[in-house]
Amino acid sequence: MPFSPRSFFWYELMTSDMKAAEAFYSGVVGWRAEPWAKPGSPPYTIVNAGDRGVGGIMDMPEEYCQSGGQPAWFGYIRADDADAAAEGVKKAGGTVHRPPTDIPGVGRFSIVADPQGVTFMLLQPDGPDQPPVPAATPGHIGWHELYTTDWQKAFDFYSSQFGWTKGETMDMGEMGVYQLFAAGGEPVGGMMNKPEQIPAPFWQFYFNVTAIDKAAERVKANGGQVLMGPMEVPGGAWIVQCLDPQGAAFALSAPKR
Incomplete structure (x- = not known):
């Protein structure tokens, strides 16, 4: 159906x-x-x-x-x-x-x-869906990234269960393929086989901020760690990947540096 x-x-x-x-x-x-x-x-x-x-x-x-x-x-x-x-x-x-x-x-x-x-x-x-917000709205989640052991099989699973469709497929060289996916519109995330240094597969979520450098400084000033970035990604956004003070992984995305 x-x-x-x-x-x-x-x-x-x-x-x-x-x-x-x-x-x-x-x-x-x-x-x-x-x-x-x-x-x-x-x-x-x-x-x-x-x-x-x-x-x-x-x-x-x-x-x-x-x-x-x-x-x-x-x-x-x-x-x-x-x-x-x-x-x-x-x-x-x-x-x-x-x-x-x-x-x-x-x-x-x-x-x-x-x-x-x-x-x-x-x-x-129990209640109705909330109306969507623009993808880059500050404070909302702007991207969903799956690090897994077999992205092709993972995509087949999520596609069959939730109707996700493939977007652009990006060749990242030694890091492998990064597959964008959509859920009824523009791409909302990507998935790839995890690097060896990531111990287990997981979903990483990107929270929208307005400027990446200031946000990275706030991470460090509040006791977190910046693991990677700031880094520009295709489309012009800037990201950092982080750990909070208790050890939870998260990421930030901004339209400018």
């Missing part, structure tokens, strides 16, 4: 120090932190770009820590039917780490992984 392509629409940081992470990203990206509480739920902070929520921050759950989990960002892909989407992931060779579960007042979610072992979430929200 034909369906509308689906991509990431919410982002969540699991961290070892929620309050410190709130302060770091507020200082670096300019997010406004807002506590969110539901009876019986662990503490959670929504981060806002202007008056619109773009993601959340929470302390790492005990079971996540016991499984060896480290501070990391995760993305939520919208599902029209969380149960059917989770079953589709399983049939396509992925893993369902947590079966679909209701979050009162939010929606129905599931924790899954693609066939290469990269974890992401599915969410069937």
